[in-house]
Amino acid sequence: MATPIYLHVGLKKTGTSYLQGVAWASREALAAQGLALVPGAQREMFDLMLDVRDRYDPEADPARVRGALDRLPGQVRAAGARAALVSEESLSVATREQADRMRAALAGCEVHLVLTVRDLARQVPSAWQQSVQARGSIPFDRYVDAVVRGAGPGARRFRRSQDVLDVLDRWAGGLPPERVHLVTVPQRGAPPGVLAERFFGLLGVDPAGLSEGATFNHSIGRVQAELLARVNGRLPDAARRRDRYGDVGKRYFAQQVLAAQTGRPARMPAAWQSWCVERADEVVAAVRDRGYDVVGDLADLRPDPASFAAQDAEPVTDGELLEAAEEALAALLVDRVAETDERRARQRARLDAAAEPGDRPAGREGLLARLRRRVGQGRA
Template sequence: MSRRLVLHVGAMKSGTSYVQSRLFANKRMLLDRGILVPGMNWLSQVMAASDVLRGGEAQWAKMAGKVQAHEGTSVISMEYLGPVRPVVVRRVLASFPDHEVTVVVTARDLNRSIPAMWQETVQNGRTWTFADYLAGIEAWRPGHRDETAEPPESGRTFWRQQNIVRFARTWGEEVGSSRVVVVTVPPPGAPRELLWERFCSVLGTSPDGFAPARMGNESVGAASTLVIRRVNELLNDEGLVFPEGTELRKGVLAKQVLAARKGEEPAIGLPVAPWVADHAAHMVSALDGLGVSLVGSWDDLTPVDVPGVDPATVSPSVVADAAIAGLAGVLAEQIRVASTSFSSPSDASVDDEGSG
């Protein structure tokens, strides 16, 4: 049996968490079909990817060893590997000298990616307003930036994670452009399973019979994003700069509490700006010109208006409601955690009696 590695490298907010959740929810069934998903869970692949990015060996070598020992197809899915430099690409590929490597770049239409990326970067501790974020992205877009100027941090960060032409070119120079597969995220209104079906076609297996995803990288609404942004500012003032408190700030406040109320507040909206449409057309042309393989349709990357509101127009009362809900949710979680370390009720009653 031939050895093959499907290496899924992003981009961010292009269904990566959905694909990863499906993979790990179905490890056993995939293995029954000859497809290995190495690692105990998604975090195993996170740690391995972080290791190879830093030039380390332990975690990455452990995962690579599992792939090497498997006679068949293996799949690693980690968007951290999308924007890496050629030296890292070569380091990754050197771990699999006997494998046919297929590099998968999932891609979503640019206009939908912008608000999704803003709220995600805010969840990761950033404090840019939406207006500043948009301005930075436009100013630093590939092919139009002033390379002699200091890059706006928002624009630099966005394009590092969303310049899929560069991803395809960098990886294609090492594996061959025909072994780079762009899988497009279906447009709004398409069946949710369609992205999984497209990914399975690259794996070489039927999409039928798999369990649904157990989790997703949940987004938050406009008001909640404003709350998190302001919390980040206040924590920065206290010297608690992200990633300090990541588990509580992102894990609890954002992903649990505020994500759960997404349906109760307006979404972040964004009409298609002329420069976005222009950039998307050039992006598709460049990808097609590289000779990459395509699963889906280039039309899926045509920008569409994102329904919702400009965050700057959200009523302060709506933001206050989100803030109060966030506070209550975080307190509830902390109370539950603290209650497990308290004395038993009988001990507490003795303490109360003795305090008189």
């Protein structure tokens, strides 16, 4: 019998990081219930996504990225589990041809497609924030306008990664409808753990014994995200490279410096509530018509009125941006001072280690004496 393999390809910002955190923290518990994570390491999962999407960059990525998809069937077989899970939300933007290639590589498996989906009132602001943390520089108002109109900066990227029907059209391929699964993200106020229960229940796993895992996504406020967008707009191309920006711009500046600030969240303008409802109804009707499997409730896709801004717009003021920038600069200076102190401490330790035992004068004069002695030894 062919091994079932569940391709969880997105959508982004639908609890994917939470679910992946639970999965990686619970590998042994999942294995005990017959579910294997393939590939077997988080970085290899990312490598697989790069290979599927033809994103390999020899200057930024390890050589093992090439051929990651070719290795996947063997990894499934080697796992020897009753089922396997691939979970990488950045696969959602793959082209139809790239999705076809991945399914073809797994022709010997029973392929299932899994999408986690959420209402647009929460999804659009989250997608904008993610785009900014991925080097984007589009202000929130312009981003929302482009998404609603379906044209303009950010609109194409949003459609490819967030439009449920567009992603299904590219990824469902010739799969029978019972092997295409939509897991709905519950509305605010739902008991904790509901999403995990839905997701892992689909995979035949009892979530009761799973660990919570680590949280990898860090939200930043509307003001802080607008500030980051402006900063991104001033960066030279060299600083915006994926391998550089990910560590410095996203994981350090955004997720440590800016996330530490208290900021109000970005919220969908109330003027677009009817648009969100209409799009939800369109998705619900299509999913029902196609006969896809739904885990949860399609009513979760209809937005809660409380998710919208009280007014049609909640503009960010220059004063708010200035305050956020000042706080961020202060944090950067504090970090730089700490790094400088550590570097100087390492330098002092090396000098002390190089000095002759029993001949280590203390203080600044001692340091100068040791330096003069080393210079003199070098001239001899």
